[in-house]
Structures are given as structure tokens and as C-alpha cells.
Amino acid sequence: xxxxxxxxxxxxxxxxxxxxxxxxxxxxxxxxxxxxxxxxxxxxxxxxxxxxxxxxxxxxxxxxxxxxxxxxxxxxxxxxxxxxxxxxxxxxxxxxxxxxxxxxxxxxxxxxxxxxxxxxxxxxxxxxxxxxxxxxxxxxxxxxxxxxxxxxxxxxxxxxxxxxxxxxxxxxxxxxxxxxxxxxxxxxxxxxxxxxxxxxxxxxxxxxxxxxxxxxxxxxxxxxxxxxxxxxxxxxxxxxxxxxxxxxxxxxxxxxxxxxxxxxxxxxxxxxxxxxxxxxxxxxxxxxxxxxxxxxxxxxxxxxxxxxxxxxxxxxxxxxxxxxxxxxxxxxxxxx
Amino acid sequence: xxxxxxxxxxxxxxxxxxxxxxxxxxxxxxxxxxxxxxxxxxxxxxxxxxxxxxxxxxxxxxxxxxxxxxxxxxxxxxxxxxxxxxxxxxxxxxxxxxxxxxxxxxxxxxxxxxxxxxxxxxxxxxxxxxxxxxxxxxxxxxxxxxxxxxxxxxxxxxxxxxxxxxxxxxxxxxxxxxxxxxxxxxxxxxxxxxxxxxxxxxxxxxxxxxxxxxxxxxxxxxxxxxxxxxxxxxxxxxxxxxxxxxxxxxxxxxxxxxxxxxxxxxxxxxxxxxxxxxxxxxxxxxxxxxxx
Numbered sequence: 301x302x303x304x305x306x307x308x309x310x311x312x313x314x315x316x317x318x319x320x321x322x323x324x325x326x327x328x329x330x331x332x333x334x335x336x337x338x339x340x341x342x343x344x345x346x347x348x349x350x351x352x353x354x355x356x357x358x359x360x361x362x363x364x365x366x367x368x369x370x371x372x373x374x375x376x377x378x379x380x381x382x383x384x385x386x387x388x389x390x391x392x393x394x395x396x397x398x399x400x401x402x403x404x405x406x407x408x409x410x411x412x413x414x415x416x417x418x419x420x421x422x423x424x425x426x427x428x429x430x431x432x433x434x435x436x437x438x439x440x441x442x443x444x445x446x447x448x449x450x451x452x453x454x455x456x457x458x459x460x461x462x463x464x465x466x467x468x469x470x471x472x473x474x475x476x477x478x479x480x481x482x483x484x485x486x487x488x489x490x491x492x493x494x495x496x497x498x499x500x501x502x503x504x505x506x507x508x509x510x511x512x513x514x515x516x517x518x519x520x521x522x523x524x525x526x527x528x529x530x531x532x533x534x535x536x537x538x539x540x541x542x543x544x545x546x547x548x549x550x551x552x553x554x555x556x557x558x559x560x561x562x563x564x565x566x567x568x569x570x571x572x573x574x575x576x577x578x579x580x581x582x583x584x585x586x587x588x589x590x591x592x593x594x595x596x597x598x599x600x601x602x603x604x605x606x607x608x609x610x611x612x613x614x615x616x617x618x619x620x621x622x623x624x625x626x627x628x629x630x631x632x633x634x635x636x
Numbered sequence: 637x638x639x640x641x642x643x644x645x646x647x648x649x650x651x652x653x654x655x656x657x658x659x660x661x662x663x664x665x666x667x668x669x670x671x672x673x674x675x676x677x678x679x680x681x682x683x684x685x686x687x688x689x690x691x692x693x694x695x696x697x698x699x700x701x702x703x704x705x706x707x708x709x710x711x712x713x714x715x716x717x718x719x720x721x722x723x724x725x726x727x728x729x730x731x732x733x734x735x736x737x738x739x740x741x742x743x744x745x746x747x748x749x750x751x752x753x754x755x756x757x758x759x760x761x762x763x764x765x766x767x768x769x770x771x772x773x774x775x776x777x778x779x780x781x782x783x784x785x786x787x788x789x790x791x792x793x794x795x796x797x798x799x800x801x802x803x804x805x806x807x808x809x810x811x812x813x814x815x816x817x818x819x820x821x822x823x824x825x826x827x828x829x830x831x832x833x834x835x836x837x838x839x840x841x842x843x844x845x846x847x848x849x850x851x852x853x854x855x856x857x858x859x860x861x862x863x864x865x866x867x868x869x870x871x872x873x874x875x876x877x878x879x880x881x882x883x884x885x886x887x888x889x890x891x892x893x894x895x896x897x898x899x900x901x902x903x904x905x906x907x908x909x910x911x912x913x914x915x916x917x918x919x920x921x922x923x924x925x926x927x928x
Contacts, residue, residue, distance in 0.1 A: 360755060380655045384757035394748035398673050410665045411756040413658055455752075 309372055311336050311463050311495045312357060318365035319352050326352040328518035329366070334463075334497060334511075339489060341509030342499040343599070349518040350499040351391070354467050357497070358388055371462045384412065387456035387464040391471060393448050397441035401432055401451050404440060405458055412459035426454035429491075430484055446477035453484060457494065464488075466498040470505065482508055503599040514603060521606050526599065533597035533605055536574025538581065540567045541591040548587045555584040655759060662758040666766025667773065670737065674774045684733060684778055688725045692789065695847075696721055715883060719790045720891070723874035724846025727808065730779040731844075731866055734809050735837050737771030738816020742823050764817055764920040768913075771813030772806060779805040790881065797880035801873060807906050808869030811913035815865075818916045821923035844870050849891045865912045867893060868905040875902060 312334035319327040327349045334340045342350050355361045357368055359379035368375045371385040395404050405423045414422060427433040430450035440448060449469065456464050469485075470478040482505070488494060498509070506512050507526050514522040514529070522529055542548045548567050549560045561568040571577045574594045582592065674681070696718035703717050741763070744750040753763055780802065786793050793801075819832060843857070844850075844866035853861065861867045871893040878888055893900045 358755065380757045383755060388755055390748065390751060392748050392751075394751040396669065396673075396744075396749045396752075397747070398676055399669065403669075403672065407665055407669060408752070411658065411662055411753070411758060413654070413661070 310334055311371060312497055313369040314366065316366040317353065317356060317363050317368055319356060320364045325518055330520055332513055332520065332523065334495060336495055337493050338511060339496045339509045341506045341512040342515060343501065343506045343512050344515035345501055348515045350515055351467055354465055354499055358386060358465055359383055385462045387461035389452045389456045389466040389469050391467040393452065395440045395448060395451060398439060400437050400439055401427065402436040404451065405455055408455045408458050414459055422458060426458055429487065430454045446473050449473060449481060450484065457488060457492065463495045463497055466496065468499055470502065506599050514606060516607050529599060529602045530597045533601045534570045535572035537595045537597060538569050538571060538574055538577065539593045540589055541565060542567065542587055542589045544587040548585060551585055551587065655757060658757055659759040659762045662756065662762035663766040666753065666762060667770045670770030671773060684729065685781065688729045688782055692718065692722065692725050692785065715887060716790055721847055722789045722791055723877045724870050726779045726782050726873055727844060727846050727866055727870035728841055729782055730775045730805060730809050731812055731837065731841055733775035733778040734771050734812035735816040737774045738767060738813045739820040741767055741817060741820040742826055746825065760924040761921045764821065764917060764924050767817045768810065768813045768917055771816055772809040775809035775813060776806045779809065791877055792881045794880050797876050800876050804872050804876065804906065807909045811865050811909045814913040814916035814920060818920035818923060821920050840864055840866050846870050851894055862895060865909055868908050872902045872905040
């Protein structure tokens with residue numbers, strides 16, 4: 301069973317991918333390789349080159365240099381063949397909101413040549429998966445933002461793609477809806493064994509991925525599992541709150557040969573295994589301690605360490621909010 | 637069997653989509669979608685009847701009285717002005733509906749749906765062709781709906797005339813929808829819409845012979861009416877409508893489109909419309925192919 305090449309080859313492969321717009325280098329030599337069945341996250345601030353890269357992989361724009369293979373097919377040589385093997389969930393909605401949910405899916409099934417005999421069954425299947433089967437006959441304009449996104453995910457997998465590309469699938473949704481979307485995506489992967497390739501700039505979402513590529517200024521600056529990336533920070537962070545910070549630091553230096561970070565009323569230490577370190581620490585400290593907190597490094601810490609800045613420093617949040625507002629406004633005001 | 641192998645089995649079974657048949661299917665789907673939306677938006681269908689009615693009832697009645705008083709030239713020979721402009725008003729309804737339906741691509745672009753089509757494994761020509769046919773069908777229906785007014789404006793229609801009108805109106809709608817689509821293929825927002833309306837659609841209407849005969853006009857206007865595709869559509873519709881109502885051939889010929897003093901036969905007018913539509917469709921195709 302393991303001889304099948306589909307299972308062993310990378311589903312998505314990029315080699316020194318470059319895209320320039322005039323003098324602007326949006327993507328500056330990206331290499332990556334995504335394994336079948338993997339959830340691969342593309343993490344970075346807005347304008348880092350995420351969307352450009354995903355657009356190249358989906359054959360929406362042509363790379364200036366380098367090569368990209370999706371499902372073993374060159375994206376510039378045979379875009380049609382690539383398109384029939386991938387699913388797409390866009391950042392901005394791309395449903396016809398005067399059609400019903402079912403009509404939108406029928407349209408898609410027709411475009412992607414889903415056999416007539418399977419069409420109905422499959423449409424019912426995906427609608428059920430995203431819990432929209434009861435609303436199948438409603439026009440999409442009556443749907444909430446989260447429902448629309450779920451319908452788009454259902455549509456993206458309707459034709460059994462090998463890879464589902466999701467560009468910021470939870471952008472502009474409230475946390476509860478975001479969690480639900482994630483539940484669907486996990487279910488999907490478990491049931492269909494589909495490969496998910498997604499971009500996000502929500503750090504907590506990146507944690508759901510098997511592997512993550514962190515991208516900044518058009519280049520991949522780190523690639524690995526969330527744990528591997530966090531290990532780059534150097535382990536867990538322990539903060540000891542105490543009035544006698546200097547004395548506490550002395551004791552720690554003496555007992556564990558560590559170099560703590562002394563602040564006014566607290567001491568910070570980075571250790572590899574925080575959970576087993578805390579009891580030992582408490583035993584050694586004789587100064588009065590008001591609290592000990594153990595925190596695991598987040599991907600935010602990783603990004604901070606690699607780039608020297610927090611991921612949301614660049615006003616990404618504001619831009620997104622503006623875009624969401626704009627699209628809402630134009631939908632409300634621009635309807636025929 | 638693991639999940640992986642089930643999926644692999646599905647992939648093996650799955651044939652690569654044949655782009656050519658997929659494109660034909662996509663044309664059908666895009667056309668069908670336009671009709672579903674048209675049918676669902678019935679207020680638009682009714683709304684689109686208001687303007688033609690205003691022209692017909694108010695302008696038609698007003699000007700027929702004025703022309704009768706003034707002695708009226710051609711309109712003395714038993715031909716009522718309202719009857720005369722009726723085919724022109726059908727042409728107007730087809731003109732506005734065609735251009736707007738063609739330009740609905742801009743809405744599709746703005747609301748994202750166009751993307752779903754553009755990333756599908758199909759040739760992009762499907763968008764241009766599907767949209768042109770969709771627009772043409774809608775406009776054709778709009779034009780044909782006006783035929784119910786025929787008895788009120790002194791027009792008698794035979795079944796054969798109606799059949800001929802369906803063909804004529806569709807050819808006209810096709811040519812004009814192709815104009816709409818080829819303009820929309822280049823436009824990114826609705827900003828240019830008013831421009832198109834004022835500088836293209838309205839002049840096309842006034843210079844089409846919808847409201848007055850296009851014979852005996854000053855040279856500059858003669859040229860403009862002859863390069864206007866709507867003129868040929870309106871003229872062909874008028875000849876069928878008035879012919880069926882029993883207007884004598886000499887009167888009809890005096891009102892008809894001429895080139896170099898010769899009356900242009902209806903089949904030539906149809907050929908001009910179809911050729912014009914085809915050329916613009918090709919322009920639209922190229923516009924769609926050459927965009928990221």
C-alpha cells in the first residue's frame with residue numbers, strides 16, 4: 301500500500317520561488333515541501349508575501365522565478381490540471397449570495413465535473429459536515445459571515461481536491477465561530493485525509509498546524525512543528541514575584557547556575573522543563589515569594605525572537621478590520 | 637484501509653478534468669445562473685418596463701398630436717407616431733438591458749463570485765461567452781415582454797411576425813450584450829458606469845432611428861446612425877412590426893435604413909448585428925484571457 305507515489309511525494313513543493321512587482325520583491329526565494337495529509341501553516345504579518353505565495357501555488361499569478369509543483373504538476377506548465385486538483389477558500393467571500401447554498405454548490409460541482417450520479421450525495425455530505433443542510437435552500441444573502449465561510453469550505457472540498465488552500469479562513473470572524481471552523485477543518489482532515497495549506501496571522505491558530513513556516517519580508521525565516529519552533533526560544537518561562545528580587549536572583553544563581561532576568565519585583569528565568577523545575581525552585585528559595593508563574597513560549601515569542609518585532613506591530617489588525625468593514629458596507633449599499 | 641489509502645484510491649479514480657468539455661459546461665452554468673438571478677429579481681423586470689412605457693405613452697402621444705397639427709410628412713399617410721416608435725422602444729429596452737446585464741460582470745468581480753469562476757479548471761472564454769449569452773437572453777425576454785403592448789399602439793402581430801421578432805431581438809441583444817461584456821472585462825469598479833451610460837448608451841439610443849427615421853438626415857448624423865448597431869436592429873424590428881400591421885411597402889421603404897440610397901435588406905441587417913456581436917465577443921475573450 302505504500303508504493304503509491306501520491307502518498308510519498310510532496311503534495312506541494314516550491315523551489316526558490318520569486319515574485320517581483322516592478323522593483324518590489326513580494327516573494328524572495330521560497331523553498332518548502334508539504335507532505336500528504338499534513339496541515340501546513342503559513343504564518344506572517346500582512347504584506348509578508350503569504351497571499352502572493354498562495355496565489356502562485358493556486359495558479360492565480362505566475363512566479364517571476366523558481367518553480368512550484370502542486371500534486372506533482374508544474375503550476376506554470378499546466379495550470380488547468382493543478383486547478384482541478386486543488387480546492388480554494390478565499391480571504392474574501394466568493395459566493396453568489398442571490399443563489400441558495402445548494403445552487404452555489406451545484407454550480408461548483410458542475411464546473412469541476414463531479415459526476416452527475418454523485419453530485420447530489422456529495423453536496424448533501426458536505427452540507428451536513430458544515431451543519432448547513434437545513435439551510436440548503438436559503439439564499440446565501442441571509443447567511444451570517446461564519447455560515448458563509450463554512451459554505452465556502454464545503455464548496456472547496458466538494459470535488460475531492462488533493463490540497464485545500466485556505467487564505468486566512470477565519471479572518472474577521474468572532475472567536476466562537478473561529479473555533480467551530482477549526483473543528484470542521486480537523487474533522488475534514490480526519491475523514492478525507494486531505495492536505496490543508498493555510499495562511500494566517502493569528503498565532504493561536506497556527507498552533508493547530510502540523511508544521512508552520514514563518515514568513516517575513518518575502519522569505520521563510522523558520523520552518524518546523526509548533527514545538528520545534530517554540531524550542532527555539534529556549535524552553536519555558538518562569539516568573540517569580542518577590543519583594544526581594546535581588547536576593548532571590550542570588551539564590552537561583554547559586555543553586556541552579558542559571559542567569560535570571562531581574563526586574564523590580566520579579567525574576568524571570570528560561571528553563572527547558574518548567575513543570576519539574578518549579579518544585580525544586582520553591583524548595584531552594586528562602587526569600588518570601590508571593591507568586592510563581594510558569595508559561596510556555598507562544599509562537600508570538602518565536603516571532604518576536606526571530607524578527608525582533610511582534611507579529612501585529614504592523615497595523616495588520618486595523619487593515620483587516622477596515623477591509624471587513626468596507627466589504628460589509630459595499631454589500632449593504634451596493635446591492636442591486 | 638487507512639484514511640490515507642481511501643483518499644489515494646479516490647484520487648486514482650478521479651480523472652483529470654477535460655478543459656474543453658468543462659468550458660462548455662461552464663458556459664451553460666454561467667448562462668443558467670444569470671437566468672436564475674433574473675427570474676428571482678422580478679422587481680427589476682417590472683422596473684425595466686417603466687421607462688419604455690413613459691416613452692411610448694407620453695412622448696408617443698404628445699408627439700403624435702404635435703405632428704398631426706404640423707402636417708407631419710411621413711406620418712400623414714395613416715401612420716401614427718406611437719406606432720412608429722414602438723419598435724424603437726423595444727430596441728431601447730433591449731439596449732439598456734443588454735448593456736447592464738453584460739456589465740453585471742463588474743458586480744460579480746466586486747462581490748467576489750467572478751473569482752470562483754476564474755480559478756476553476758476551465759478556459760476563461762467561458763466567462764465572456766456565458767455572460768454574453770446570459771445577457772442576451774435576459775434582454776431578449778425584456779424586449780419580447782413589450783410585445784404585449786402591441787394592440788394598444790395599433791400594431792397587429794401574426795405568429796410568423798412574432799417568430800421573426802424573437803430571432804431579430806435575440807441577434808440585437810447578442811450584439812449589445814457583447815458590447816457590455818467587452819467593456820466590463822476591462823472595468824474594475826462601478827465608477828465608470830455613469831460614463832458608459834452617458835457617452836455610449838444614451839447616444840446609441842438617440843442615434844438609432846428609434847424616435848425618428850434615419851433618412852434625409854445631415855451627413856454627420858447619417859454617418860453616426862450607420863455605425864450604430866442598434867440602428868440595424870431597430871430598423872429590422874420596425875419593418876417586421878409595421879409590415880405585419882399592414883403598412884404599405886412604399887411607406888415602409890421611405891422610413892427604412894438606407895446605405896448609399898439603397899434600402900438595406902433585413903438579412904443584411906441581421907448579418908451586420910451577428911458579425912458585430914462576434915467581433916466584440918472576441919474582444920471580450922481577449923480581455924479576459926490577458927488578466928491575472
